[in-house]
Amino acid sequence: MTSDPKRLAMALIGHPPDSLALIEQALTHRSAGPVNNERLEFLGDALLGFVIAEVLLQRFPEASEGDLTRRRATLVNREALAKIARALNLGDYLRLDSGALRSGGHARDSVLSDALEALIGAIYLDQGFARAKQMILEVFAESLADVANQEARKDPKTRLQEWLQARRRTLPEYEVTAVTGEQHAQRFEVRCRLPDDGRECLGDGSSRRRAEQQSAETMLALLTETN
Amino acid sequence: MTSDPKRLAMALIGHPPDSLALIEQALTHRSAGPVNNERLEFLGDALLGFVIAEVLLQRFPEASEGDLTRRRATLVNREALAKIARALNLGDYLRLDSGALRSGGHARDSVLSDALEALIGAIYLDQGFARAKQMILEVFAESLADVANQEARKDPKTRLQEWLQARRRTLPEYEVTAVTGEQHAQRFEVRCRLPDDGRECLGDGSSRRRAEQQSAETMLALLTETN
Incomplete structure (x- = not known):
């Protein structure tokens, strides 16, 4: 008993598709017929x-090509797509032959992931590029937010190190250049320096670590604003 | 001495780009700066x-997913892209550092192929999806025509066999069902039969081989019209 494919299309694009046959085809596993x-997959x-390449390019203006490729691989893979397919209850709409169905085919990661990709292809053919892109951004919104959050949780020194490593550059050097204030309220000034091009900047904070992080944050801003 | 990137953009999209800086970036090898x-690549x-996936899907309505994947790999690979890049004289527009230039970097397949992909990315960001797609279809027109011609040169029995193999189906059986006419003007009638679903059709011709080919052609037409 499969659910109505039109309802799924409505949920994804907000209105009925021009060709319901295309949506039905996207939901038809190869076990169910030629x-x-x-x-479409x-x-x-x-x-x-x-589409994910473009989003990542915009969201991570400092990321190298290798970094973008890795990020895309964490967003677009069988398990990740199957998770999104389950959130859309895609399994309820699939058409499989009775053998594949009895063996639980409609719940398998590969079957769900393939069907989600096919659905994206069908919506592109039915609705054009702009709407298919919008639909992708909507169903991937949560995964994309997760990727951005993971990034934000990283501290500036880690991010600076990754930025430099991605470009095969040498790692930064941090040096305390001044300690001021009384014992219970010391301030640290740290210089962050890139040995390969001599670029420097300063950071300060109530601990050496905080001052280093601030100098790394400033360095990252300097590096990415010229990029 | 590099040629004017604006001229290249004019040749590719018929007018100056909105952002010449993007086109210049697409032509800048990593050796030349951050x-x-x-x-963009x-x-x-x-x-x-x-874009090539979509074109192949349209041009080969009978091809399986595996077949489409193989065709795309013959169209989109380092050597094929470098060939197109050379036809566009892309090497003349590249910016490399002097060391990479002296070692012939502007003529290397990998450098040319990467730059062509970057140019496609830049034109998409500059001009949008429809124009970037058009530009891709134009520069790939000859390669796409070659693929179509290779297909047309294959005989119907080969194409039927490939169609069935791609779907993991059993191979057709051919049987002479009638020979008519006098010795110097014999006609052969051949039946082509698919053992797995029992579908049959007939072909005829002035030789057994011609009759088989005609029956295969008819079978292919029957198979693809219901697909």
């Missing part, structure tokens, strides 16, 4: 890879 | 993969 979702997989 | 084409690579 008109199945394999070709090929298209949807490629579109998804591109 | 603002280089690596991030990440974007262009993904867009190219998607």
Whole structure:
């Protein structure tokens, strides 16, 4: 007993699709017949890879190509797609042959992940690029927010180190250049220096560690504003 | 001495780009500085993969997912992209540091292929999806025509066999069902049968081989019209 594919399309694009047949095809596993979702999956997989590439490029203006590739791989993989497919209850809409269904095919990661990609391909063919992109951004909103949060939770020294490593540059040197104030209210001034191009900046704080983090934050800002 | 990037953009999109800086960045090898084409290449690579996926899906309505993947790999790879880059004289526009230039970097397949992908990414950011897609179709027109011609040169029995293999189906059986006419003007009638679903059709011709080919052609038409 499968749910109405039109309802799924409504949930994804806000109105009925132009071609319900395309949406039905995207939900048809190859076990259910020759008109199945394999070709649409090929298209949807490629579109998804591109749309996520663009989002990551915008959200991480400082990230290297290798870094972007790694981030995309954590967002777009079988497990991650199956999780999104489950949140959409995609399993309820799938058409599989009775054998595949009995063996739990509608709940398998690979089947769910393929169907989600096929659905993305179908929505592109039905609605065009802009709406398919919007739909992708909506269903990936939570995963994208998670990636951004993970980034924000990293401290500035870690982020600076990763930024430099991604560009095969030498690591920064931190040096305390001044300690001022009384014992219970000391202030530290730290210089962060990049040995390979001699660039320097200062940070200060109530501990050496805080001053280092601040100098790293400033250095990152300097590096990324010229990029 | 590098040629004017604006001229290249004119040749590719028919008018000056909105941001010449983006085009320049796409033409800048990582050896020439921190603002280089690596991030744009990440974007262009993904867009190219998607656009070629869509074209192949349209041009080969009978092809399986695996078949489409293989075709795309023959169109989009380092050597194929470098060939297109050379036809555009991309090497003349590249910015590399003097060491990379002296060692012939501007003529290397990897450098040319990366720059072409970066250029595709830059044109997408500058001009939007529809124009970037158009530009890709134009520069790939010849390669796409080659792929279509290779297909047309294959005989119907080969194409039927590939179609069935791609779907993991059993191979067709051919049987001569009638031979008519006098010795110097014989006609052969051949039946093509698919053992797994029992579908049959007939072909005829002035030789057994011609009759088989005709039956295979008819079978392919039957299979793909219901797909």
